[in-house]
Amino acid sequence: MMLTCRCGVKNYLDPYPFWNFKGRTRCAGCGAIYALELAGGAPVREPQPASDADAGDALLAGSVGEMRDKLGRLRDAGAGMVFIPSMFLPADPRPLLDRFMSEVVPAVR
Numbered sequence: 001m002m003l004t005c006r007c008g009v010k011n012y013l014d015p016y017p018f019w020n021f022k023g024r025t026r027c028a029g030c031g032a033i034y035a036l037e038l039a040g041g042a043p044v045r046e047p048q049p050a051s052d053a054d055a056g057d058a059l060l061a062g063s064v065g066e067m068r069d070k071l072g073r074l075r076d077a078g079a080g081m082v083f084i085p086s087m088f089l090p091a092d093p094r095p096l097l098d099r100f101m102s103e104v105v106p107a108v109r
């Protein structure tokens, strides 16, 4: 699935047929936020520009401490799984994922 932002950047979204998602994504070019909903990897409706007022709650980003805090709150609220969309990872995600697994995950298991 391709999300063409109003800035002109085309954002590639993984089209996996098993992917059901309702949430927000951020344009890789300008940072604009879009609400999107996918069912079976296909859009339920066209992505809509969205407010970033609560986008911080939908993103796992920031320092190691900020990610530990957010994941801890999610765990305490009953979340049992974290899904990391591969569309935002660098070409070689291993160093980033290794650091995530060694510095963030042990604190919230």
Ligand SMILES: [Zn+2]
Pocket (backbone or CB within 6 Å): 005, 006, 007, 008, 009, 027, 028, 029, 030, 031, 032
């Ligand atoms: Zn954009």
